[in-house]
Amino acid sequence: MASEAIEKLIAALNRLPGIGAKTARRLALEMLTWDTDEVRELADLMVDVKTRVRRCSICFNLTEVEPCSVCSDMRRDRSSVMVIDFIGDLLAFERTGLYRGLYHVLDGRISPLDGIGPEDLNISQLLHRLRHGEIREVILANGPTVEGDATAQYLSQCLTPFEVSVTQIARGLPVGSDLALADQVTLSRALEGRREY
Amino acid sequence: MMYVSSLKLTNFRNFEHAEFTFDQAKTAIWADNARGKSNVLEALYFLALAKSGRGARDRDVLRWGANYFVIDAQIEREDRSFPIRIAYDPLVGKKQASLAETSLPRLSDLIGAFNAVLFSPEDVDLVLREPAQRRRILDILVSQSNASYLADLEGYQRVLAQRNRLLKDRRSALLSHPEQVEPWNEQLSNLGARIISHRLEALNDIQNLLSEYYRAIAPTPEKMKASYRSPISMETRDQGREILFEALTTRLPQEVELRYTLTGPHRDNLIFTLDDKAVHQFASQGQLKTVLLSWKLAEATFLEQQTGWRPVLLMDDVFSELDPNRAKAVLNLIPDFGQVVVTSARDPDLDFKAHGFRLLKL
């Protein structure tokens, strides 16, 4: 063991997704070669992000202001809301620049194997928006996995009492893939090809 | 036709490094026991299924003390020649397949690129007596002929696991909130009906081949059939989906009690019969072998009809396992197939050379 401090840092970095023990060690050793100012700047940035970035109380997007820039943008189509599984999917759709409506981030997919039920997702908040807003169209853009499909089907059951049109984006997407990883052409085609649920 | 022209094994079973070349003709691998001739066939079959056809786990086929294995092969077809590589690293716990030097995002993408059929005598008892094993050989047959079938099957297994977990975890809460199980019923009945209808179609297509091959090999004239037993009797896929959905809905209370899903293709049965009597209940060892062999030969011909490519036929120790009359009958059928690789433990009475086999001594 080199020092207790460095072992602690390695263990902390190791908790990040995609960072294995080996990579964590390399990153920690790399930081030791930096100037103290550079390291402090990085640490400040991390604290800054944590204290300033929050979830939008309406759509669960990441934001520094309340509500987020999408929800407060009056030029967007406020009658349409797209339901997505993760924030990464919102960013992917925004990159296409094609969708001009609002979003709702569920923060997951129904998956009993992972202990995730409907009550663990932001579903009641979506229903609240439908009850008190001007939304007329719900676009289901859950990922093309069996869990994404189950989530979409569960939502469509919940949406029947509302007078909204429910559509689902076309599945031109590679099965089992993540929306966030799909390229922009694929996403925009999927958006154009949506159909009645 | 489609054939393997070369096979290179690294740390696979007993082979540290081994290279084999094959021509498109018939090959007989000849060796004493424990030289690993079955392992060569297992490796060839691995190229078709992306896993062991003998049901072994990846780490079990790893050579003792080695920390990875690689199977490299070159496949020849009239239209093109391409390599397949399957590599396994137990540290990452990952098996990676590449086709024509392009690494595939999922292993299942490999299925269908190269087709093979394996007859292995150790399967006779196992496969014919166990319902799950009989479903498995049917699934292998349909998967190799239809790329979407495997995707449906994997989706079905996943949905089934999700639904069974829900049955275990939520139990009585599900009875008052059936809407939680409905999305899974929906998908299960959709995929289940597709799976059953593909199985029925394939069995229908293979039926005549089965009885022809059985009659060609067996000294006695029983009629061999393979029939599918399922509570979901359907004429159309839509009808099957409705029946399955209905069964999933009405049996929920019982399923909550037992904590698993009672209806669907995972519970269906494939029954082999000779003159309408189930072989797993009464057949002799010779009849069982002939039944499995007929299934495998019919599978090879079926795959050729469906895909347009003759699959590679792999037969492990088949001739020493059969009585002389049946062995001769099989040898006479072999010219109808494409590339054939057989193994033999001892110098058999059969003259492989006279039947056009190239001998490969291990």
Ligand SMILES: [Zn+2]
């Ligand atoms: Zn927002």
